[in-house]
Amino acid sequence: MTNALPSPETVVIISAFASIYMLVLLRKTLQGKFDLYDFMMLSMVAIIPAGFALFPNLAYLVSHLTGVVFPFVVMFGALFLVVFAFMHNMTARLHRLERQNCALIQEQSLLALELKAKESGRPGG
Amino acid sequence: MADMSLGPGLGSSDTCRSAARQAGAPRVLLVIPCFNEEASIGGLLSEIAAIGRGYHTLVVDDGSSDATCAVASCRSPVARLAQNLGIGGAVQTGIKYAARQDFDFCIQIDGDGQHDPRAIETLLDAYRSHPTNITIGSRFIDHSGFCSTPMRRAGIRLIVLALNGLFTGGRITDPTSGMRLLDRSAIAFFARSYPADFPEPISLAWAMRAGLTVSEVPVEMRARKAGVSSIDGIKSASYMIRVLGYILLARLVRAP
Numbered sequence: 001m002t003n004a005l006p007s008p009e010t011v012v013i014i015s016a017f018a019s020i021y022m023l024v025l026l027r028k029t030l031q032g033k034f035d036l037y038d039f040m041m042l043s044m045v046a047i048i049p050a051g052f053a054l055f056p057n058l059a060y061l062v063s064h065l066t067g068v069v070f071p072f073v074v075m076f077g078a079l080f081l082v083v084f085a086f087m088h089n090m091t092a093r094l095h096r097l098e099r100q101n102c103a104l105i106q107e108q109s110l111l112a113l114e115l116k117a118k119e120s121g122r123p124g125g
Numbered sequence: 126m127a128d129m130s131l132g133p134g135l136g137s138s139d140t141c142r143s144a145a146r147q148a149g150a151p152r153v154l155l156v157i158p159c160f161n162e163e164a165s166i167g168g169l170l171s172e173i174a175a176i177g178r179g180y181h182t183l184v185v186d187d188g189s190s191d192a193t194c195a196v197a198s199c200r201s202p203v204a205r206l207a208q209n210l211g212i213g214g215a216v217q218t219g220i221k222y223a224a225r226q227d228f229d230f231c232i233q234i235d236g237d238g239q240h241d242p243r244a245i246e247t248l249l250d251a252y253r254s255h256p257t258n259i260t261i262g263s264r265f266i267d268h269s270g271f272c273s274t275p276m277r278r279a280g281i282r283l284i285v286l287a288l289n290g291l292f293t294g295g296r297i298t299d300p301t302s303g304m305r306l307l308d309r310s311a312i313a314f315f316a317r318s319y320p321a322d323f324p325e326p327i328s329l330a331w332a333m334r335a336g337l338t339v340s341e342v343p344v345e346m347r348a349r350k351a352g353v354s355s356i357d358g359i360k361s362a363s364y365m366i367r368v369l370g371y372i373l374l375a376r377l378v379r380a381p
Contacts, residue, residue, distance in 0.1 A: 102210050102321065106218045109185075109204040110225070117202065 005056050014053040018046035037089075044082040048075055151229035153180050155245065156219025158212055159236035160187040163196050166236050170200040173242045180245065183222055184236065187215040193236075212303075213324035217315065220307065224316040231307045240304045244344040248306040251342035257295065258311040258337035259329070262304035262344035269345050280365045284326050287369055291376040292330060295339030300326040304344060311337055323368045330375035 006014075022043055029039040052059040052075045059071040068074050155173065159166055166184065173182060184197040188209035197203050204218050216233055223231035232248060234240040240262070248260050265281075284300050303325060307315065314335060320327040329339060 098321075101208075102214050105207050105210060106214065106221060109206050109218060110222055113202060113204045113222070 006053050011053050014049050018050040021046040041082060041086040045079065048078050048082070152227070153178075153230045153232060153245075153249070154219070154223045154226070154228040155180050155182045155242075156216060156223065156231055156233045157182060157184045157197075157201075157236045158187060158215035158219065158233070159184055159189060159193050159197065160209065160212075160215070161189045161191045161193060162236040163189070163191040163193045165238040166193055167196045167200070169234075169236060169238050169242065170197065173245075174200065176242055176245070178246070180232075181228070183219050185215040185218045187211070211321055213319055213321040216324060217319035220312055220315045220319065223307075223312050228312070229309060231312050233303060233305050233307075235303045239346050239348070241345060241347060244304065247342055247344055248304070251340065252306055252308070255340055256308070257340040258308050258314075259295075259332055259339045260306040261297065261299060261302050261329075261339065261341045262346075263297075263299035263302055263341040264344065264346050265298040266341060266343035267345070269343075277361060280361060283365060284368055284372070287372045288326065288329060288333070291372065292333035294333035294337060296341075297329060297339060298341055300329055302344075302346075304346070320371070323364065323371060326368050327371045327375065330372045334375055 025034065025039055025043055025046075028034050029036070034042065052071060056071075059074070063069070063071040063074045066074055068077075157166070157169065170182065170184075173180060182201040184193075184201050184203045186194045186197065186203055186205045188206050194203050194205050204222065206215065206218065210218075219233070220231055230249070230252070232245055234242065234245070244262055248262055251260050265278075281299070281301055285297055288297050288300055305325075311332060314332060314337060315328065318331070320331065333339060
C-alpha cells in the first residue's frame, strides 16, 4: 500500500482550524473558564489531527506499529481515548460536586433552622 | 441501646427535654420529608399532635414550590432546602439534625399522609421488645390497608429476594417502606452517608453490609391523600433495574 500524503489544502485547513481553536481555548483558559487540565484535554482535538496532517510519516509509523492499516483509524482511536479519559474525569468531578452541593444545601438549611431556634430562644429547634 | 421507658410528657421545649433526660425517657424525632405536600402536611401534623405523646417533629421541605413550608411551620420546625435534593437528601437532612441534637430515635414518616402516626408507637414497642438498629413498618406482614399495585408488589418481591439473599442482618418484607425507626447507631451511620437515589431499599443494603440489624413490625398504610407517586408507569421498570443494580453493587463493594 502506498503512503498517500495529505494535500497542501488539507494541511492548510487543519492547521488553520488547530490554530484558531487553540487560540480560543487559550483565551478561555486565561479568562479562567477552563483550568490547565481542561485546556490540555480539549486541545487534543486540534493537536492530534494537526500532528497527523503535518507529520504524515509519523502517522504511518504509528499505524504500522499498532498494526492498523489506515492512519485515520489510529487518529480517531486516539481522539476517542482522549474524549473518554476527559469524560471519565468529568463524571467523577461532577459526582463529587453533586455530593458537595447536596451537603452544602443540607448544612445551610440546618444552620438556618438553628439560627431561627436561637433567635426564638428554643434549643436546636 | 436506649432505655425504652418512653414518657408521655415528652415535649419540645427545653424544660421538657431536661425533664425527659432526667426521667431517662428517650428523645424521639419524627422526620417528615415533604415536596409540595401543602394539602396533607397540616393534617398529618395535627394527627401527630393529637396522639399527645409529645414527639419532636422536623419537617424537611425539599424545595417545594407550594405553601408546604408555610403550612408546616405553624406547627413544627421546618428545615427548608434551597433546592430539591430528592427523598434521600431530604431524609438525610433530618437524620443529621437528629445526630446533632442527640436524639435517641429518629422515625421517618412520609408527608403525603400514607403513614398513620399512631403506628409510631407500634415501632417503639417493637424496639422495646426486640431492639434492632432499624425497625421498618411493613405493609406486607399482615397485608392490611393499602398495599400498592400488583405490579409494584411484584417488583418489591424481587427487591426482597435480592436483599434477603445477598445480606444477613434481618428478614425484610417491605424494603420500600418509608416508615422506619432508626436508633443511635443507625442515625450515626446514615448521618455520614445516605443514598441519594432510591434511598429506602439501598439504605437497607448499606446498613446490613455495615453490620446493622433490621427488623419489621406490621403497620397499616393508607392511600396517598394528595398528589401522585413519582415512580409510575415505565419509571417502575427503570426503578426496579436500577435498585437491583445498586443492591448488587452494595454486595460487591466493601463497607466504607
